[in-house]
Amino acid sequence: MNRRSLLLSLIGSVVPTSTFAQGRRPLRLLVHESVPRLDLLVDAISTSLPFGEIAVAAQEARPAQIVARFSAQANVAELPDLAILPTPDLAVQLANEGRTFPQVLESGFDVPHWRSEVFVLGHDPAVFVTRKGSIAEQDLPRTRLDLARMLEQGGNRFQGRAGIVNVGTDSVAYAIASQDSLRSSMFWRISAAFGASRARIFDTADELLSALSAGTIDFGYNIPITSARSFLRRDSEIEIIVPQDYVLGLPWCGLVPHGVTWPGPVPQAGGLVSLLTSQRVFDAFSEIGLITPQKPSVIENIQMIDPGPELLVFLDPLKRSRFLDLWFGLVVQN
Template sequence: MKRRSFLSLMLATPLLGAGLSGGAAQERQPLVLMGTEAPEVMRGLVEALGQSAESGGLAVDYRQARPAQIVSRLSSQADAAALPHLVLLPTPDLAVYLANEGHTLPQALPAGLQAPHWRHEVFVVGHDAAVFVTHKRRVADEEGPRSRIELARMLERHRSRFQGRVGLVNIGIDNVAYGYAAQDSLRSALFWRISGAFGASRARIFDTPEELLAALSEGIIDFGYNVPLSAARRAASNDPEIQIIIPQDYVLALPWTVLVPARAGRQDGMLLPSELVGLFFLPPVRQALSGMGLIPIGAGSGMENMQMIELGPELLVFLDPLKRSRFLDTWFQQVVQN
C-alpha cells in the first residue's frame, strides 16, 4: 500500500491544525516550535510553517528559550504536554547530546528528500557561516582583512589604531560563539595568535552577536570577528554601512538542526507523525530559512572554502566540563589582558 505523505498524516492528527465538528469550531492544540531566536527573527519562518497552502494552514505556536533551558526541558521529567513538538537549535553539539542521551524521537524524511542527520534523530536544515564585519566609513575597504593571517597582522601592526575598537562575542555565554571558537581552534594554528592580538588590542566583549553589531553601528567598535552571517545580514539590512567580509582562507559554517523531543512524541494518547521534520524542507520554509540569513540544505552559498561542520559524537568533545573549562580559561587569559 502506498505510504501516505507526512502532510496528510499531520492533518489527520488531532494534535495539529484546526477543524469543525458538528457545526461548531473546536480548538485543537497547535504545533509548538521552540527555538533560541527572538520571535521577530522567527516570524517569517513561523508564518511559512503555519500558513503554507501545502501544510493546510497549520497553526504554529513559537516559544523562545535559551539553549540551556531547552536541554533542561527535554532532559527533565516535566509533563510531556509541556514539551514542544519541534525544536530548532543553532547549536549542533547540544542537539547531538540530546540525541545521545535518548531525548529525541527518530524521524523519516518524506520520499525524495535528503539531508544530513545524526541517527535519524537530528536533521540539518541549514548552515550559519562565521564572518568578519566592519563599518564602511571607519574601515577602508583595502584595510579590512580578508583572511585570518591578514587579521592577525592588522591587529599586531596597528595596535594603537584598534585599541578598544574591535569586538568579540563572549564564548562563555553564547553557545554559537563557543561552537565557532571550538571549531576554529581545531582548524587554524592562528587561533590563539589572533586571540592574543585581540587581547593586546583591548577587545570589547559582548554577550550576543546582536549587541556586537549594535556597537558596530553606533560607532563603539570598528571590527567584529566570527559573527553569524544570519545576524550580520539582519544588521546590514538596517544599516547599509555595515560591511560583511567573507574570509577567503576558510568559512566555518555551523549547522542549524531540527529535532522532535522523545516524550513529546506521545501526548494525549496520540502519536506524532514520523515525518514531522519534513515540514522544514517544504519550499516556503526553505525560503524563510534563507530569508533569515541561513544557507538552506542543497542551496549554493557562493562562498569558497566553506567548511560545513558535520554532525557526530566528535562535537561532544568541547562539551566535556573539564575540556570546556580549560578552553574558556585559556581564551579569557588571551583576550582579557590587563
Template sequence: MARTFWIRYAVLCLSLIAHVLPEHALAQDRIVRLAGVVAEERIAPLMAALAARLPDVDLSYIRLSSAQIAADAKRANAPFDVALFSSPDVAVSIANEGYAARDEAGVTAADVQWRQEVVGFWSDPAVMVLRISVFADRLPRTRIELVRALEQNSDRFSHRVGIVNIGIDDVSYLLASQDSIRTSLYWRLMRAFGVSNARIYDTTDDLLTAFRAGEVDVLYNVPLSALQAGAVMPDGVEIVVPQDYVLAVPWAVLVPKGAANLRGARIILNALHSAEIKPALAAAGFSYPDDFTAFESLQRIELGPELLVFRDMIKRSKFLDMWFQMVVN
C-alpha cells in the first residue's frame, strides 16, 4: 500500500513539473535583456525599433560600464542576454576567456566578426572637432598640422584643448594605444597637449558638453557616433576627418554563455544587421554624414586577439604612466 502511494505521488510530481517547466521556458523566451554603455535616451530609438520587430517579447535595456558588463558576462546566470560594446577589446577579452556563446547562423549578415562569438555592427571613426576662429590661417587636417599649430601657438591654446582621460574611458584608451602603433607623431602630439595645459574630462559626453559651452576649442579622437547622437554643434565649428588616417572602432555585440534567452539574443543579433533597423541605428548615432569622405584613409581596427596586447596589465600600466607624464606633467 505504501509503495503504491509513493509511486502515485512520484507520478503526480512529475506531471506537475512537466506542466510548469514549459510555461517557465515560454516566459523566459518572452524576455530579452540588453546591456550597453550608452545612455538610455540615446539607445531609445533602437530599442523601439527592435521591440516593433519582436511584438511578443518583453525587451529591456540597462546601462553599465564596460567593466561591469565584462564581470556580469562571466556569471553562470548572466543578468543580460545581449551586450553592446563601444570598446571591442573588452568583448574580445570576454570571448577569449570562453564566456561568449557561438552563433554560426547569427553572424552570416555581419561584415565583421571574430570566432562567430564577437560581432561588429558599425565602425566608429575618430575625428577632430575644431573651433574655426582660433586658427589664424587654415584648419589642421592632419596630425602633423595639428602638432605644429599647438607647438607654435602654445599661449593661444593654453587650457583650450580638451581630451578624455584614457585611464577611465575604454574607447579613448583603445584609440590612444592604436594611435601609438600607427604613427610616430603620437607622443609628440601628447606632449603638445601637455604644453597646452589640456583639460582632461572623464567621458566623451563631458568633453562635448564643455566644447559646446565654449570652454575648449580643440578636440582630438572624438567618436563620430557621439557627435551624431548629441546636440547640434554651435556655429563656427568644423568636424575634421584627418587626411593622414582615420581610426575606426568597431562597435561589437556579444551573447554571454550564461544568457537565459539565447534564442532571443540571436534574433536581436540578426536584427541589428537588417536593413529595417538602419534608420533606428542612425537615430542612435550609428550613421555616416552624407558628405563623409573618410573611406580612403579609413583604418578599421580589426576584431581579434591583437586587441588583447594593450589589455595586458603591465603594458597598460606603462602606457598610462607615459601618457600622464606627457599630458599632465
C-alpha cells in the first residue's frame, strides 16, 4: 500500500438514504497509518449494517497521534466516532484515563475486551522477514536462538545487512519489544547481536520492508505480518519466516472516544463498536493478515496478547526510560 496522506475522504460506499438526505455526517474512522488494503476494510464497515450502507470518512495517523486526538477531548468536533489502535498498551491507557466509552456488542460477537471499552478485533503476529535467496536456505533462522547465532557467528556477512525498527519512536515496535522481553532472555541477546552486526535502524516497519525490497538489507526482525503481507503483494521476493519457538500476536483494538455521538443509525444502543465486529469486517481483517476471533490461527506456538492493566507497566516513564536505555545501549554500538 502506498503511503497515504493523513486525510482520506469518503472512501466508503455511500447510498443515498433519508438519513443522509437530512444532512447527517459520515462516520469518522481513525486508523493507524499503513493499514494494508484500507479500502477493503472501509467497504466492509460501510456495509456492515443490515438495513443499508453508511458513509465512512477514514483518516490515518500514527498510534501516538491517535492517542493525542483522544486526549484532546476539549474539541469534540475533531474526535473520531471509531478508532482502530494497533497497540493494546496505549488503548488500555486511554480507557484507564477515562478517554473511551463503554460499548455493548451485538449478540453472537463476543470478542475479548477490557472493561467493555477496549475490544480485540484481531491479532497481528510478529514475524521475521527476508528476501528470497539473500540468505542460504540452511542458514535461515527459524527460532530466536537461530537468529542470535546467525548474527553472532556470521562474521562480516551481516554487517549492516540486518534491520530492526526503532522501539523508541515506533509504538508498535515498542509494544512488541516490551512483551518479547518478558517471554525470553533471548530478546536482549538478540539486541546485542544486532548491535554487534551494526544493524540498520528504521523508523517504521514499512521503511524496513522498503529497504528489504530494494536489497539494502537481507533480514528484518519482529515485523507485523500485516505489513509484511502488504509488501508481499507488491514484491514476491519478500519471504515471511514464522518463528518456531513462539510468535507474539499483538492485538488491534477497537475504541469509541468518550463524549462523541454519531448521529446515524447503529446496530443497537451503545454498540457503535459493533460496526467493527460484524462478519464482513472480520473477513476483511482476516484478508489483510489478522488472526480474528472468528478464524482460529494456523500458526503454532502463538502467544496472544490481550488488553489488561498489566500492559501499563512498560508505559511508566521510569520503566520505559530504563528499557530504552538498555535497548539503545545494546543496539547502537559505536
